[in-house]
Amino acid sequence: MTLAEKPSGKKLQVSGVVQGVGFRPFVYRLAREHHLSGWVCNTSRWVEIVVEGAAASLERFVQELTSQSPALARIDSLVVEEAEPQGREGFTILESRRLPGAEALIPADASTCADCFREIMDPGDRRYYYPFTNCTNCGPRFTIIQSVPYDRPRTTMAAFAMCPRCREEYENPEDRRFHAEPTACPECGPRVWLEEAGRVLEGDALKAAGKLLREGKVVAIKGLGGFHLACDARQAPAVASLRDRKGRVGKPFAVMVRDLAEAQRLGQLDGLTTQLLLSPERPIVLARKREDCDLAPQVAPHNKYLGLMLPYTPLHLLLFSHAPAALVMTSGNLSEEPLVFTNDGARIRLASLADAFLLHNRDIQVPCDDSVVRPVAGRQVIPLRRARGFVPQRVSLPVDSEPILAVGAEQKNTFCLAWKGLALLSQHLGDLDTVETFDYFQLAIAHFKSLSRKDPQVIAYDLHPQYFSTRYALAQEGVKLIGVQHHHAHIAACLAENGRRGPCLGLALDGTGYGPDGTIWGGELLVADLADYKRVGRLVQVRLPGGEAAVRDPRRMAAAYLHAAFGGDFIRVAREMHFGFSSLEERILSHQLATGLNSPLTSSTGRLFDAVAAALNVCRTRTYEGQPALELEMAASEDEKGYYSVGVDSADGLVVLDGVGLFRETVVDYRAGAAPGRAAARFHNSLARLLTAACVILRDRTGLDEVALAGGVFQNGLLLTRLYDLLIEQGFAVLTQTRTPPNDGSISLGQAAVAAARLEREGG
Ligand code: ZN
Ligand code: ZN
Ligand code: FE
Numbered sequence: 210m211t212l213a214e215k216p217s218g219k220k221l222q223v224s225g226v227v228q229g230v231g232f233r234p235f236v237y238r239l240a241r242e243h244h245l246s247g248w249v250c251n252t253s254r255w256v257e258i259v260v261e262g263a264a265a266s267l268e269r270f271v272q273e274l275t276s277q278s279p280a281l282a283r284i285d286s287l288v289v290e291e292a293e294p295q296g297r298e299g300f301t302i303l304e305s306r307r308l309p310g311a312e313a314l315i316p317a318d319a320s321t322c323a324d325c326f327r328e329i330m331d332p333g334d335r336r337y338y339y340p341f342t343n344c345t346n347c348g349p350r351f352t353i354i355q356s357v358p359y360d361r362p363r364t365t366m367a368a369f370a371m372c373p374r375c376r377e378e379y380e381n382p383e384d385r386r387f388h389a390e391p392t393a394c395p396e397c398g399p400r401v402w403l404e405e406a407g408r409v410l411e412g413d414a415l416k417a418a419g420k421l422l423r424e425g426k427v428v429a430i431k432g433l434g435g436f437h438l439a440c441d442a443r444q445a446p447a448v449a450s451l452r453d454r455k456g457r458v459g460k461p462f463a464v465m466v467r468d469l470a471e472a473q474r475l476g477q478l479d480g481l482t483t484q485l486l487l488s489p490e491r492p493i494v495l496a497r498k499r500e501d502c503d504l505a506p507q508v509a510p511h512n513k514y515l516g517l518m519l520p521y522t523p524l525h526l527l528l529f530s531h532a533p534a535a536l537v538m539t540s541g542n543l544s545e546e547p548l549v550f551t552n553d554g555a556r557i558r559l560a561s562l563a564d565a566f567l568l569h570n571r572d573i574q575v576p577c578d579d580s581v582v583r584p585v586a587g588r589q590v591i592p593l594r595r596a597r598g599f600v601p602q603r604v605s606l607p608v609d610s611e612p613i614l615a616v617g618a619e620q621k622n623t624f625c626l627a628w629k630g631l632a633l634l635s636q637h638l639g640d641l642d643t644v645e646t647f648d649y650f651q652l653a654i655a656h657f658k659s660l661s662r663k664d665p666q667v668i669a670y671d672l673h674p675q676y677f678s679t680r681y682a683l684a685q686e687g688v689k690l691i692g693v694q695h696h697h698a699h700i701a702a703c704l705a706e707n708g709r710r711g712p713c714l715g716l717a718l719d720g721t722g723y724g725p726d727g728t729i730w731g732g733e734l735l736v737a738d739l740a741d742y743k744r745v746g747r748l749v750q751v752r753l754p755g756g757e758a759a760v761r762d763p764r765r766m767a768a769a770y771l772h773a774a775f776g777g778d779f780i781r782v783a784r785e786m787h788f789g790f791s792s793l794e795e796r797i798l799s800h801q802l803a804t805g806l807n808s809p810l811t812s813s814t815g816r817l818f819d820a821v822a823a824a825l826n827v828c829r830t831r832t833y834e835g836q837p838a839l840e841l842e843m844a845a846s847e848d849e850k851g852y853y854s855v856g857v858d859s860a861d862g863l864v865v866l867d868g869v870g871l872f873r874e875t876v877v878d879y880r881a882g883a884a885p886g887r888a889a890a891r892f893h894n895s896l897a898r899l900l901t902a903a904c905v906i907l908r909d910r911t912g913l914d915e916v917a918l919a920g921g922v923f924q925n926g927l928l929l930t931r932l933y934d935l936l937i938e939q940g941f942a943v944l945t946q947t948r949t950p951p952n953d954g955s956i957s958l959g960q961a962a963v964a965a966a967r968l969e970r971e972g973g
Contacts, residue, residue, distance in 0.1 A: 218261035225285030231345030320521035340524035372397035419531020429563035434577030436541025458832035461509035490598025491521035610965035617957035625957035673723035695722030698959030711738030719920035720815030731813030739966035746864030849890035897931035
């Protein structure tokens with residue numbers, strides 16, 4: 210600044226994810242670079258900056274504050290005010306200040322950054338080969354935080370006193386580790402060891418673990434958000450034995466690969482897939498298996514795709530110096546139980562599953578599974594499971610409200626805390642039908658309430674009276690309860706994620722949801738906004754013979770559809786198609802379908818997929834939720850463009866999609882000799898056409914041309930892309946979910962949006 214120039218000043222308030230991500234040292238360096246003086250300070254609500262200097266430098270400073278902010282930072286709002294310059298000298302970082310009503314955001318865990326990676330691989334560096342290396346740009350966050358504000362004493366790193374050299378880095382604003390709360394080194398930080406048969410092994414634990422994995426053993430590995438069970442993905446007996454021990458029959462295992470080159474050896478990676486693999490969240494990414502993929506077939510049976518992920522902690526990176534290049538990495542639990550995350554928990558609950566334990570003494574405060582995403586056709590991303598790396602990033606809601614707790618559904622449960630137009634969605638917690646998961650659900654709610662310092666007096670829940678989440682909500686006293694219909698919540702989640710309030714046409718397609726008319730919904734066409742919905746169409750209803758039994762056995766659904774399509778003759782057709790029912794089963798099914806005994810009506814799309822998968826003999830035994838639909842999609846030949854002509858009817862003022870006709874055409878085609886892959890593809894193509902035709906009719910009736918697609922069926926990439934393209938062709942605006950899962954993992958988000966909209970309407 211020349212003497213002639215008059216200094217000016219500014220005061221800035223920055224909010225978003227700006228704490229614990231190296232934001233203050235970034236501000237410090239930026240201010241010094243532009244020769245500005247003043248200070249920066251973390252408050253419990255935002256980062257406050259006061260700067261003064263030449264006007265032009267100030268402008269550039271403000272500009273670069275957003276354009277050059279650190280990798281993990283996310284600025285939600287920046288308020289800039291003029292401030293009288295005080296003739297300050299130098300730039301400083303002031304001590305944190307606590308303001309009432311803390312709103313500061315907690316960052317998500319982030320994968321090891323390039324700088325830390327270089328250090329652990331450099332024999333000359335003091336952090337060479339150190340598995341707990343991290344800095345302000347990477348490392349554990351959400352999973353180690355006990356309470357707020359986010360400072361080391363309130364994390365599980367409080368147990369480790371910093372050595373003088375770490376302390377120096379931590380206090381030096383010029384250092385990459387300035388206020389990196391989990392910072393550590395081999396002198397002062399956590400350590401890793403290997404236990405086999407209750408005995409701690411001497412020597413290099415990572416090397417020994419690598420050796421066991423090469424020998425085909427199963428090793429339980431404590432990672433960032435919990436335990437994995439690992440084995441060499443190329444050794445069939447090892448993978449088979451892991452399946453056996455875990456009691457997991459067919460559900461695909463995820464694979465962690467040494468590096469991108471190894472991922473390329475196994476999967477066909479397009480640009481989008483590669484980008485997702487390398488993203489700092491490091492999710493599991495579904496990638497198409499290469500023809501010459503040499504992994505054990507048991508890794509992902511009957512599946513064209515592999516779940517691949519890159520190592521995301523120094524421990525994993527270093528393990529690959531010794532371990533085979535592709536490791537099965539499946540959640541450390543028995544099927545359906547919550548993730549194990551403590552050393553003692555692992556020693557007890559994983560004892561029969563693992564041959565050895567790679568443990569460490571940095572406690573995990575909050576367990577968090579790996580996230581899973583599915584890129585489709587190189588252009589769309591379907592999040593399948595939202596957890597590590599993404600939680601607790603907040604999702605904006607288009608409606609402001611007082612604090613609301615939304616408790617979610619039963620399967621793939623998440624809950625959600627929402628206030629003032631922001632939603633804090635929990636990590637994927639799993640299915641709430643075991644005591645262990647339900648306990649974990651309640652603990653997680655308490656933790657989120659304390660982190661956000663909110664105690665909502667409004668609770669939103671699903672209308673299904675048997676859901677554990679519903680029972681939890683109804684048991685809370687002195688709160689306002691808002692029940693939200695399941696499929697309305699699906700559409701509201703999609704609207705909310707897209708920042709829309711509706712009204713729109715909503716296609717809510719899933720397996721099961723409670724319908725207020727006493728039937729089971731799951732193929733619903735709604736006109737919906739955030740506050741309300743009206744059912745304007747559905748899939749034709751069929752019986753669910755034996756209720757839950759039909760959900761578990763796709764052959765029963767095929768029988769129900771055969772009954773609807775071919776009437777009393779259906780047993781003969783079922784025999785000709787070799788469904789393999791015993792004569793007792795045949796008698797029971799005939800009776801149930803004729804009388805409706807214990808066989809509620811359903812309009813579920815998931816069940817239609819089950820029936821077709823069983824009829825085409827693609828999948829007749831279900832070992833995990835969603836398997837028949839997944840295998841039907843995998844079987845479909847993508848080049849097939851044919852379709853069946855099936856119509857849209859109407860009944861009781863509703864548009865009714867002829868799912869029975871669609872089933873009949875598919876079966877007739879198959880029995881006339883069409884290959885299952887061809888019939889499966891034609892089924893997908895026809896369903897997409899049927900849905901599009903229904904939307905066109907509904908647009909004529911309502912004038913609405915925005916369509917929201919939500920529900921677990923939209924995890925199906927083939928149906929999604931076919932339908933999406935047809936709708937666009939017909940001039941619709943199409944909304945899909947790309948940051949939250951279309952399955953029940955975002956029901957809580959939808960519930961929160963609906964509750965907020967209803968409160969707003971009441972003027973509350
Ligand atoms: Zn780093
Ligand atoms: Zn140290
Ligand atoms: Fe659902």
